[in-house]
Amino acid sequence: MPELPEVETVKRSLEPLLVNRKITGVNVYYAGVIKFPSSLEFQELIAEKEIRGINRRGKYLLFELSGGLTLVIHLRMTGQIVISPPEKQVSKHTHLVFSLSDGQEMRFIDIRKFGMIYLVPTGDWHLIGGLASLGVEPLSDDFTPQKLTELLSKKKSGIKAFLLDQTKIAGVGNIYADEALHAAGLHPERKTDMLNDAEIETLYHAVRAKLQEGIAFRGTSVRDYVDGKGEKGGFQKQLKVYDRGGKPCLNCGRPLVKTTVAGRGTVFCSFCQD
C-alpha cells in the first residue's frame, strides 16, 4: 500500500488526534505483527507512555514516546492505523488496539499481515531492518539534482529498479515510480548510467512533483489505503499510468503497455517514454 505520500497523509491525520495523549495499554490480537521486542515486553513497555510527536522516514512512521522510546510502524501493503471510539465494532484483521487517555482507541488493521511494528529506544534504528539503511528523503533539501546524479552514477540497473531501491531514495513505491517515469518521459528500463544531465533534471522534478501531488490529494486509494480517520485519498483519479494498462496514454492516445519490470507490475507508454 502506502508509499511516501500515503504515509505522510496518515502521519498528518494522526497528529492532532494522538499527540499529547497517553497510551494506557494495548490489546494484542495477532502478536505476529510485533517484530521487536517480544509481545509481552512490548505490552509492558508501552503502557503509560505519552505520544510526544509523530515523524515519518521513508515509508516508516515513528511515534516519539516518553521514556526515550519510539514506536515504529511500517504498513507494508495493506496496513492501516485508524482512530476509533471503543464502542465501534472491531473490524476483521485488527491486530493491535491501543487504548488512549482521551478514551479513543488507535487500531492497527492489516489484511495481509505484512505490516511490522517495533518498540525501540529512540535512535536505535539498527534494531529495525531497513530503517537504518534508508536513502535520502526526496522532499528534503538534501535531495538535489546533484545528489540524484551521484546516486544514479553509483548504481547500474534499470531506472525503475533504482527508484524502488529504498537505500537510494526513501519512500518511492510502485505507483509513484511509474507516474514519475511517465511524467519524465523515461522508459522504466533505461539504464541509470545512461541518462544525460537534462534527463536527470527532468526526473528529479518529476519525482518530487508526483510525491507532492500525491500528498496534496491525500494519497492514492486504489484498494485498501485510508488515512487515520478512515478516509480514502484522491490521487487515484489523477493517475496517468498506474492501473491503466491497455488504456490510452493521456499524452498521445496510444495504448499503455503493462509489463513486469524489476519484479513489479509496470505500466508505461512505449511512445512517450524512451
Add this chain to the structure above:
DNA sequence: AGTAGGACCTGGTGGC
C-alpha cells in the same frame, strides 16, 4: 552487482 523468483498473507477480479 544485478535481477529473477519465492516467501510472507488475504481477498478481489476475471475467465471458464
Add this chain to the structure above:
DNA sequence: TGCCACCAGGTCCTAC
C-alpha cells in the same frame, strides 16, 4: 454460482 488462476501501494532471502 462455483472454482481457479492470477494479481495486488513492500521487503527480505536465496539462487543464478
